[in-house]
Amino acid sequence: MNRFPTRRTLLCAALVLASVAAQAFPTKPIRLIVGASAGGTTDTLAREIAEDMTKTLGQPVIVENRAGAGGNIAAQEVARAPADGHTLLVAFTSHTMNASLMKQLPYDPIADFTPVALLARVSSVLVARTGAPYRNVRDVIARGKASKHPLTFAIGGTGSSLHMDTYEFEHSSGVPVMQVPFKGTSPALADVLAGHVDLMFAPVNGARPLVQAGKLRALAVAGNRRIAAFPDAAPITETIPRYTTNHGWFGVLGPAKLPEETTRALNAAIVKAMQQPKVKARLEADGSTPETGSPEQFAAFLSADAKHWAAQARAFRIQPE
Incomplete structure (x- = not known):
């Protein structure tokens, strides 16, 4: 009899462990890091979705403000956090724009993050x-x-x-x-x-x-x-048909290499929170349009938005500082 585990047995064991890990998420409070001051639109939206996410996920979802440097301070903290889904970034427009306006960022706004969910676009x-x-x-x-x-x-x-x-x-x-x-x-x-x-x-x-x-x-x-x-x-x-619309946006990102099961669980909780009537009413009052979707759709949006701001910076001859 072969006493050593076969490749199939090892694979099955790995799948079982992955399933258990996915079912266990979250195992502790989730931090929503906001790169803006308390009381603003980004902060208010984060607190409203955090309330519903807490009910859905069964763990406290806590908003923490890390304002400054156009959102860079908050983004850098999340980029360096463990990729376990317990530290997330509530990002806004500057996340993709800063790469075109700043000579050097301490992180890559695309490669160093996992897109979780787009929240809204704003005019x-x-x-x-x-x-x-x-x-x-x-x-x-x-x-x-x-x-x-x-x-x-x-x-x-x-x-x-x-x-x-x-x-x-x-x-x-x-x-x-x-x-x-x-x-x-x-x-x-x-x-x-x-x-x-x-x-x-x-x-x-x-x-x-x-x-x-x-x-x-x-x-x-x-x-x-x-x-x-x-x-x-x-x-x-x-009046000006050639005017190119510049949408602001809000969304949730995690550190790079966030497990797919964790990303899906977070996305589902966020989409549910965004469907609450009070959240929709708040967004409408602020001129925002809810734009939730899948992580893949958010990833495509981020890539396109970064290219949009790069094109704008070139057209307006803005030199990165």
Whole structure:
């Protein structure tokens, strides 16, 4: 009798062990690392899905904020974490954009991560103070081309998708623009309200209360369709067909080489969380569109998005810093 295990026996044993390991996940609390400050859209979305994921997975899902460096601090922490599914990154647009804007990153935004689930895509809104002589994009273009001076655009976040929207507007409309950078959305909006700056591409959640209060006018949305938050604001593409839409996005990533069974379990829990009515309502209020799908679909999205931002950086002659 052969006392040594056959290859078939070893294979069966390995499959059993893998199955047991998959069924055991998660074995401890899951950390959702967010590369943004508490209270913002990314943080709020992370906390809402964490609540439902806790119920589904049977372990606490804890949100931890690691703000700074355009999301790089949080991304680097997750890239170096064990690939067991217990440390995840709630990423946003800068994750794929930074590779085109920075000379050197401490990680590869594609190769060093496992795509788990896309959460949502988000559009920005072009706003002006209500006393300004603009009611739509056509007014902006007409005044910009007639003026001897370039229109001023507030930049609430250098290197953000909102910044790219400003570049794209100048590029596609032919209207000269002077960018005025600010350290955050709030001070940028304050100077638009005060009349110190003409216009701004703003996040929907930041602009909405000011539009509702009659202090700002929503001229257009940067996406390719209308959104519930500003139903009267037409997409810029209706006026400028060659305008290339720059979508912001949110998604969940794990470290590279995350086991497939673990990735599937996390994806299913996240998709379920995103289907909750309160999560959908929150996203809609912020001008976001839920975009959940499979890990493979998210991987394809990330690859395409990185190429998109690289093309934008070349078109606008942005030199990495």
